Amino acid sequence: MQLSETKLLIVDDDVDVLSAAKLLLKRHLKQVDIEKNPEKIPFLLNNGEYDCILLDMNFTRDVSSGREGFQWLDRILDHSPKMTVIMVTAYGDVEMAVRAIKAGATDFVLKPWENDKLLATLKKALSGKSTDGEMVETVAAKASKNNLVAQSESMRYVLDTAERVAPTDANVLILGDNGTGKTQLAKYIHDLSQRSQKPFVCVDLGALSENLFESELFGHVKGAFTDARDDRPGRFEEAQGGTIFLDEIGNLPLALQSKLLTVIQERQVTRVGSNRPVTVDVRLLCATNRDIDKMVSQNEFRQDLLYRINTIELELPPLRERPDDIAPLAEYYLKEFRKKYNRPVTSISTPLLKKMQLYDWPGNIRELQHAIERAVILSQEKILQPDDMFLKNVSPDAASATAYDLEDMEKTMILKALKRFNGNITDTARELGLSRAALYRRLEKYGL
Numbered sequence: 001m002q003l004s005e006t007k008l009l010i011v012d013d014d015v016d017v018l019s020a021a022k023l024l025l026k027r028h029l030k031q032v033d034i035e036k037n038p039e040k041i042p043f044l045l046n047n048g049e050y051d052c053i054l055l056d057m058n059f060t061r062d063v064s065s066g067r068e069g070f071q072w073l074d075r076i077l078d079h080s081p082k083m084t085v086i087m088v089t090a091y092g093d094v095e096m097a098v099r100a101i102k103a104g105a106t107d108f109v110l111k112p113w114e115n116d117k118l119l120a121t122l123k124k125a126l127s128g129k130s131t132d133g134e135m136v137e138t139v140a141a142k143a144s145k146n147n148l149v150a151q152s153e154s155m156r157y158v159l160d161t162a163e164r165v166a167p168t169d170a171n172v173l174i175l176g177d178n179g180t181g182k183t184q185l186a187k188y189i190h191d192l193s194q195r196s197q198k199p200f201v202c203v204d205l206g207a208l209s210e211n212l213f214e215s216e217l218f219g220h221v222k223g224a225f226t227d228a229r230d231d232r233p234g235r236f237e238e239a240q241g242g243t244i245f246l247d248e249i250g251n252l253p254l255a256l257q258s259k260l261l262t263v264i265q266e267r268q269v270t271r272v273g274s275n276r277p278v279t280v281d282v283r284l285l286c287a288t289n290r291d292i293d294k295m296v297s298q299n300e301f302r303q304d305l306l307y308r309i310n311t312i313e314l315e316l317p318p319l320r321e322r323p324d325d326i327a328p329l330a331e332y333y334l335k336e337f338r339k340k341y342n343r344p345v346t347s348i349s350t351p352l353l354k355k356m357q358l359y360d361w362p363g364n365i366r367e368l369q370h371a372i373e374r375a376v377i378l379s380q381e382k383i384l385q386p387d388d389m390f391l392k393n394v395s396p397d398a399a400s401a402t403a404y405d406l407e408d409m410e411k412t413m414i415l416k417a418l419k420r421f422n423g424n425i426t427d428t429a430r431e432l433g434l435s436r437a438a439l440y441r442r443l444e445k446y447g448l
């Protein structure tokens with residue numbers, strides 16, 4: 001959207017700020033309205049057709065929590081979910097900005113602002129919108145999203161948060177078991193960020209031997225150790241301007257944890273064997289499948305480092321906790337492998353899908369991917385059947401279930417749901433889409 005077509009509302013309790021902003025912006029925008037009292041916001045939203053709101057975070061002087069601003073942000077987005085809201089704060093720091101963006105703001109500006117910066121922020125926020133208010137995705141982000149299957153509510157929440165955090169440059173820690181998609185998510189964040197045209201460097205700290213960590217991350221100079229025949233930049237330098245993704249950060253030895261902390265604080269790396277620091281501008285994404293808080297409490301991971309890397313934490317749930325993703329993932333990989341191996345398989349039978357829903361998937365998406373790959377290669381059928389997929393811990397009853405074994409299926413589903421919610425009847429009933437009374441009747445019927 002063009003700046004010259006934009007109708008803007010500015011809400012701030014400081015009249016000087018309001019008049020200065022109006023004086024500057026009315027020359028560039030179609031309409032600029034100002035309001036001192038945030039209580040008027042609902043009335044103004046009902047009566048004006050604004051494209052953008054510049055909203056102060058702190059209405060009560062000397063209060064810097066931003067609480068009021070967040071409350072008004074919620075109210076605005078409840079009323080107009082696609083509104084471009086730019087938060088204004090005198091106390092801005094990355095954390096507050098990230099919280100605002102997570103809560104739905106498009107961007108933020110610091111007070112007192114420089115006129116050029118304010119205009120640039122407005123332009124950027126509005127240019128990300130097409131006329132119907134949808135965010136325009138970059139080509140890389142679109143491609144990346146196409147590879148991400150996310151139908152369950154929990155995954156959509158994770159992606160939604162990732163999308164909000166991506167443009168902020170905040171450090172993100174991704175938690176999740178093996179194969180849940182941590183690397184894929186990190187790439188997605190990079191593709192959605194302003195660094196998407198710069199390198200995305202992925203370092204698997206779980207696959208590095210301890211004596212290689214330092215030179216791999218920070219580089220070395222010729223002669224620094226026996227095998228160092230040339231000067232070599234480390235992965236931080238390779239990621240210059242872009243993103244570095246440190247996978248399995250929980251594997252970083254303590255001595256290197258303090259070096260990494262220094263790198264993050266000073267934004268400089270020093271190659272092994274050199275004493276000349278090199279300035280690096282990288283965004284840091286980390287991931288681990290370990291219980292990092294427990295590692296901190298056992299002094300295996302530095303608390304101060306954790307604070308630095310987890311400005312935002314995203315947790316990928318295991319596949320068994322998002323059964324809604326199983327069918328779309330299976331379809332997605334069926335299509336991929338059918339093409340890759342030129343096989344005539346067209347679809348997945350309902351009984352096989354049921355069998356997959358009942359399985360625990362300890363290896364998560366990676367395991368599902370391999371299971372479909374094997375089935376596509378080996379199956380003689382056009383439609384994959386339960387026997388085409390060997391899954392270790394599915395009970396034989398469930399495995400041979402046909403679409404017509406409804407009672408067996410129902411009993412198994414109830415048992416699974418009860419287990420998942422530790423016997424809690426209300427939660428189990430809600431999960432199964434039953435009333436509590438209906439669930440009790442079935443428990444009695446099946447003698448559970």
Ligand SMILES: Nc1ncnc2c1ncn2[C@@H]1O[C@H](COP(=O)(O)OP(=O)(O)OP(=O)(O)O)[C@@H](O)[C@H]1O
Pocket residue numbers: 147148149150176177178179180181182183184185247289329332365366369
């Ligand atoms: N949402 C998704 N949709 C489709 N495929 C996915 C999704 N998430 C992950 N995958 C695929 O699953 C496999 C495992 O994903 P990924 O390597 O990102 O997991 P990870 O959590 O980083 O694993 P590890 O802990 O072993 O490093 C990859 O082949 C990836 O492409």
